Amino acid sequence: MLTYIARRILFMVPITLAISLVTFIIIQLPPGDFVTALSAQASENNEQIDPETLAALRERYGFDQPVIVQYWKWIANIVFYGDFGQSFEWNRPVSELIWDRLGLTLVVSLATLIFVWVLAFPIGIYSAVKQYSLGDYIATFIGFIGLAVPNFLLALVLMYVTSRFMGANVGGLFSAEYANADWSWGRVGDLINHLWVPVIVLGTGGTAALIRIMRANLLDELKKPYVELARARGLSETYLLLKYPVRVALNPFVSTLGWILPTLVSGAVVTAIVLSLPTTGPLLLNALFAQDMYLAGAFILLLSILTLIGTLVSDILLAWLDPRIRYE
Secondary structure, three states: OHHHHHHHHHHHHHHHHHHHHHHHHHHHOOOOOHHHHHHHHHHHOOOOOOHHHHHHHHHHOOOOOOHHHHHHHHHHHHHHHOOOOEEOOOOEEHHHHHHHHHHHHHHHHHHHHHHHHHHHHHHHHHHHHOOOOHHHHHHHHHHHHHHHOOHHHHHHHHHHHHHHHOOOOOOOOOOHHHOOOOOOHHHHHHHHHHHHHHHHHHHHHHHHHHHHHHHHHHHHHHOOHHHHHHHHOOOOHHHHHHHOHHHHHOHHHHHOHHHHHHHHHHOOHHHHHHOOOOOHHHHHHHHHHOOOHHHHHHHHHHHHHHHHHHHHHHHHHHHHHOOOOOOO
16 A cells, blocks of 8 residues: 555656646637736726836746746746746735635635535435435435535525525625634634535535435445345344445545545635635636736646545545455
8 A cells, every 4th residue: 555655646746747737838828918918908998008018027927938938937936946926917926825815715615525524424324224215305305406506596595595584794704894804713703604604505516416426325235245144143233334335335425535625725616706705716717817827827736736635545545444445
């Protein structure tokens, strides 16, 4: 196992470099650059920018140099200095913009993950053990509703209901008085009061999906001969259920780590915009629209690295959880 982990980590280095190159090329594909977009935006607002200023900006950010030179400067600064570059639109270091919002994104994503697992795990087990019961039909119906309703529509409904009948504004993660305040127990409490709406909205689809997956996997395991053999040995039904079939059916929960880690960075962009969440998703979308290449490139590179790390972690946990999986 240690050899496998070391080999996978070594393979991640050239894969990450290849991903960074492809990322940089994709960012460069749209016509023009940030300076061109800035000039077009000024023209839409009936403003004019001095051509010398535009030329100075192109020289400052290296837009007058070949693409390969721009890429080398970008990736070398990341590898050797941890410098992701300067955001053109915000005129701030990219690392500051990312870390400012990453903490709140982490809180929302982890709370959503806990919400999904706490609900999907027992409901999926109950739905499989009590197949075709009233509770199974109810769980199935709710699951289909959760899969069918878009997150942003559910967000709009919850915002309307809380505003209309509870007199509360649940948009964003903080009230107006705490939005730009320093961290305190009052600000933490205000965050918790606003957190339940995005957690429910973001977790509904994932919960419904995992309930269906858990039910299907567990039903498949309950019909296998080893379950009957363990039952014939006199094991109690609860111990038997949790010891063997549930452990194997947990594989989908663990395998989701491969995409959960990048979700911590990207977040649900549309839902975050609807709920006015100060997370990284809207920042990434704005960077792509503005052709803020260093900010967008840093996000995409970070998503790729987290995907590789999440896949590695899920593979290791799967080998520990399921004795049938072995890496030689």
